[in-house]
Amino acid sequence: MADAQSSRLIALRGATTVDADAQGDIKARTEELLKQLIERNALAVDDIVSILFTATPDLRSDFPAAAARAIGLAHTPLLCAQEIPVEGAVERCIRVLIHCYGRPETVCHHVYLHEARELRLDLPTSRTGAARPCADQGRTN
Numbered sequence: 001m002a003d004a005q006s007s008r009l010i011a012l013r014g015a016t017t018v019d020a021d022a023q024g025d026i027k028a029r030t031e032e033l034l035k036q037l038i039e040r041n042a043l044a045v046d047d048i049v050s051i052l053f054t055a056t057p058d059l060r061s062d063f064p065a066a067a068a069r070a071i072g073l074a075h076t077p078l079l080c081a082q083e084i085p086v087e088g089a090v091e092r093c094i095r096v097l098i099h100c101y102g103r104p105e106t107v108c109h110h111v112y113l114h115e116a117r118e119l120r121l122d123l124p125t126s127r128t129g130a131a132r133p134c135a136d137q138g139r140t141n
Contacts, residue, residue, distance in 0.1 A: 007101040009049065012037055012108055015095040015116035023062040026055075030067035030094055033113055037098060040109035049099040050077040056093045057085045064094045090115055 016033040018025040030053075037043070051073070053064040065078035083095065093116055102108075112120045 006103055008104055010100060010102045010106065010108060012041055012098040012100065012110060013096070013120075014098075014111040014113075015090075015093055015119055016113040017090060017115040018059065018092045018094070021059050021061050021092065026059060026062040026064060026094065027067045027070065029114070030064040030096075031071055033094070033096060033111060034068055034071060034073075036111045036113070037096070037109075040111060041100075041102070041106075043098075043100055043102075045072060045076070047100045047102065048073065048076050049101065050079070051099070052097040053078065053080045054083045054095045055080065056083045056089065056091060058092055059094065064096070090119060093119075 014033050014037050016029045018029045034051075051065070051068060053068075055064055063080045065080050068076065068078050083089070083093070095116075110120065
């Protein structure tokens with residue numbers, strides 16, 4: 001866990017899509033997304049404060065939070081909500097917002113997978129792409 005004296009609350013974003021509204025697809029793609037966010041950001045379970053999931057209205061077969069419980073986040077507060085049904089939005093999409101502790105110099109690696117990549121074309125697609133410290137996210141120089 002990040003040292004309380006030298007850490008700050010940060011937010012990591014991500015999204016993925018599923019091929020069909022099926023319980024197995026929702027679980028598999030949500031697990032994939034969470035595992036990549038945790039791995040790319042070197043998160044410990046104790047660093048995670050809470051996770052908010054949203055799903056588009058066309059996904060009704062399962063709660064994305066169930067996948068988080070399945071990968072060991074059983075004691076992390078989780079919440080699912082439905083996305084606003086905007087015309088032309090990415091379909092069968094699951095979004096996630098992870099609140100966690102990290103050092104101010106921590107580089108945030110947001111993760112967008114499958115068809116959800118089109119939501120953030122400004123982000124690097126590889127692990128070696130340019131990124132900025134989380135403390136600078138949203139700031140312009």
